[in-house]
Every structure is written in structure tokens, then in C-alpha cells.
Amino acid sequence: MIMWKEKAFEHATKEQPLECCGLLVKDKGELDYWPCRNVAFKHDVANFVIEPDDWAICEDSVDEIIGIVHSHPEFNMEFSPADKASCNALELRFYLVNPNTKSIIYIDPEIGNVN
Numbered sequence: 001m002i003m004w005k006e007k008a009f010e011h012a013t014k015e016q017p018l019e020c021c022g023l024l025v026k027d028k029g030e031l032d033y034w035p036c037r038n039v040a041f042k043h044d045v046a047n048f049v050i051e052p053d054d055w056a057i058c059e060d061s062v063d064e065i066i067g068i069v070h071s072h073p074e075f076n077m078e079f080s081p082a083d084k085a086s087c088n089a090l091e092l093r094f095y096l097v098n099p100n101t102k103s104i105i106y107i108d109p110e111i112g113n114v115n
């Protein structure tokens with residue numbers, strides 16, 4: 001099992017029943033999972049909002065942020081319309097993790113896609 005995936009599964013399990021969120025990063029040629037705090041409760045939204053300080057610290061600490069990783073309540077494996085909108089807005093790959101089945105799926109931003 002690849003290490004960043006294990007870390008993401010662990011984080012998702014720990015955060016239940018809340019959604020976990022974090023960043024998939026590349027540092028010194030290695031992929032890693034960078035757990036972030038979910039501050040959705042501050043914004044009164046149902047999904048997740050990455051604590052901006054966590055994002056900033058991550059950005060300063062690693063070579064590159066590759067994607068956004070999160071989980072869903074009860075590990076429903078469907079990207080929400082909000083996920084798709086954020087994915088496009090941030091222009092980063094969006095990952096969804098399910099520690100129960102050890103699966104990870106992702107979507108890419110629809111840059112220049114007409115549909």
C-alpha cells in the first residue's frame with residue numbers, strides 16, 4: 001500500500017462522521033498526504049472547507065500541491081456538485097477516499113471542456 005493513501009485512509013477513519021480533508025503533495029520526489037483541518041462548520045456549509053492556515057503552511061513546506069483529498073459521510077463515493085465546482089475553481093485534481101474498501105477515486109478539473 002502506498003504511504004500517502006494509508007495516511008489518507010487513517011485520517012478519514014479518524015474524522016468520522018465528519019468529512020476529512022487534506023492535500024496530496026509532492027516533496028523531494030515523493031508523494032505524501034498532508035492532513036488539514038476541516039472548517040466547514042465556520043462557513044455553515046455541509047461539505048468541507050480546508051483551514052486556510054493549514055493550506056498556507058503546506059504550500060510553504062512542500063515542493064508542490066498535487067490535489068485535494070477528502071472523504072464523505074458514510075463514505076458515499078459520489079462527487080457532489082460542490083466538489084466538481086471546487087475542483088474546477090481550484091484547478092486541482094479532487095480525490096475521494098473510502099477507508100472501508102481502501103479505494104480512492106478522483107476527478108480532474110474540466111479546463112476548456114465544453115459540456
Ligand SMILES: [Zn+2]
Binds near residue numbers: 079
Ligand atoms: Zn465531497
